[in-house]
Amino acid sequence: MSDLLREQLSALMDGELPHEECELLVKRIGNSADLAQSWHAYHLIGDALRDQLAGSDAEQLAPRVREALTEENAGRSHGAGRLRRWSTLAAGVAVLGLAGLAGSLITSHMDSGKVFAPAGANSTGVSNPVHVDWRSEPQPVQAELSRYLMMHDPYGMTPNASGDTPSGAATAMPPQSKAANGRQSTNPPY
C-alpha cells in the first residue's frame, strides 16, 4: 500500500480530503486489509490522545461483530434455501393434485363426450370451467397436460411407457382415476 493512499486516509479521517478522492478511497478501505489496519491504528491513536480508550476488550469488538454478522447472513441464506426447498415441494404436490383432479374430470365426462378444460387454457382468463367437446376439439388435451406436468416437475419424473402422462402423476391419482387412465390409454379420446 502506497504512502499516498495512507496520506489520503489520514486526511479522510480528519475530513480534509477533496470530495473527488473520497469515494474511491472509502471503497478501498473495505477491500484492503492493510488500509483497514492503518484506519484502525490512526483512530486508536486519536482515541488515546483524547483519552477515549476503553481498553483491550474494545479490540475484540470488530472481529466479534464481523463473525456475528457473517453467521447471521449465512443463517438467513440457509433459511431462504430451506424455504425454497419447501416451496418446490409444495408446488410439486400441488401439480400432482391438479393432475389427479384433471384426470378424474376428463375421465368422468368421457361418456358424455365432453371434458372440462382448466380455466387457464381459456384465453379469456375466466375462472369458471369451460365445457369442451373433445370429439370436435382437435387439440391433444392429454398430451398438453403431460407436457405441462413434465415442464413443472421438480423431481425429474419421466414419462410412462405410453409417453402420455408422467408415472408419478398416475401414482398420485386415486384408484378410480388409475383405472380410468388405463381405459384412456387403450381408447384415447383423440
Added chain:
Amino acid sequence: MTKEKTSSADADRLLVKRVQAGDQAAFNALVLKYQQRVLKLVSRYVRDPEEALDVAQEVFIRAYRALKGFRGDSAFYTWLYRIAVNAAKNAIGAATRNPVEGGLDVDDPELVEVQRRMTDEATPERLLYTEELKQTINRAIEELPPELRRAILLREVKGLSYEEIAQVMGSPVGTVRSRIFRAREAVAQSIKPLLE
C-alpha cells in the same frame, strides 16, 4: 480554485452508503472507528466488562440491521450513540436505569462525557493494556520531530482544521497534511506489536 473538502461526518456518510449497498467490509471500517468510544460509553452503564462487551457488540449489530433505514438526518455517531445508550439502559434494566449517582441525564452526551472518568470500572487487565497503549503512544509522540508532534496534537487534541493548523504553524496546508500523516505513521508503527 479551492477543492471542496469532505468532513469527518461525510466520510461516515460514504461508508454508510456503501454498507447500505451491501458492503459489509465498510461496516467493519465503522466498527473499527467507533469501537473504543462505544465500549467506553456502554461501560459507564454496564459495570461487568464481559456484559459490556456483549452489549457493545449488540449495539453494532442493531446498528447494522437498522442501517438500511438510516437516512442521514443526523450524523452517524449521534445515531449510534442513541442506540448504544438505549441498549445499555435495556441491559441494566429498570432497577438500575440511572447508572450514575446524582441524576445524570443519560441522554445528554456532554454530561455523560463529564462523568466518564469518575465511573470507569476497568479490570486490571484492561487498565494494563490501556496504560501500555497510552504509554507507547505518548512515548512515540515525544520522539517525533517537533513540527510533526505539534501538528498531530493540534489536530487530535485541539481539534483544529488543517487550515487553522497551517495558520498557527505558518506552513502551507499541504505541509500540515503531510506532517500529520507522517506523525500518525510513526506512532502506528510503534503500536503495531500491541495490535497483533
